[in-house]
Amino acid sequence: MSDIVFAYPKDEPSIIATRSFDAPVALVWRAFTDPVHVARWWGPRSIAPVKRIDKLELRPGGAWRYVCERPDGSEQIVFFGRYLEVVPERKLVNTFGVEGQFEGDAAFPEQHVFEARDGRTYYRSYTLLPDFAAREGIIATGMETGARESLEQLGEIVIELAGAAAT
């Protein structure tokens, strides 16, 4: 059973996901960064499992590009980005883009942190929402210009409001 938890931090527009794996960190790292391994698990099977690893240049500045395909073969979805930081078995920082959707400046950074404890691997991903921080200062109310305000429970609030508005 997965122990995944998603959190929306108070002080910045990010999403944090944490979960653990019953495997040593060295193995988790390899599964995450070796193209032969990545090709065997990446890409949700109900959405678009990976077909081909085009690029996986595991070094700062290196590119990654995974070609995924809809389960019914109707459409290809290409995920791509660059590695910003590579610390073996500890930390991987990359940009995350989707061709035709999130490209260039809109591709957003993702940080993956791995920690070994009691034979398990504790994984934490940290995603800064697309292009949001830079814009907040511009769009802000003028009352607290540039201040990063609460996005706490954003997901829950959005669902609640959308539900209330639908009735």
Add this chain to the structure above:
Amino acid sequence: MSPDRLSVTLSALADPTRRGILARLATGAATVTELAAPYEMSLAAVSKHLKVLEGAGLVSRSRDAQYRPCRLEAGPLREVDFWLQNYRRFWEENLDQLEAYLAELQRGDPEGTPH
């Protein structure tokens, strides 16, 4: 939803006062005066928040009625909800697959040498 629109909607939602206004509007249309009532701030300040919400397409205001009541527009909220749910689902499922794959590797080959 384009990243630009997503970003504008998220920015509008980032403020607690604006979320409060949206929550109030979720129960029905209201005038600026009614919306301002729970807050210790001027009507002008509340109007500024409303402008941000209008700019993000989250609130509409009637052009003809004398008091120009504000209404909640749920479209952008559904889009953000859709984006967040998709993003969560993507990683939840992706990491479940990783877990299954790790288990498979450890059963067959503890070193995880690619087959």
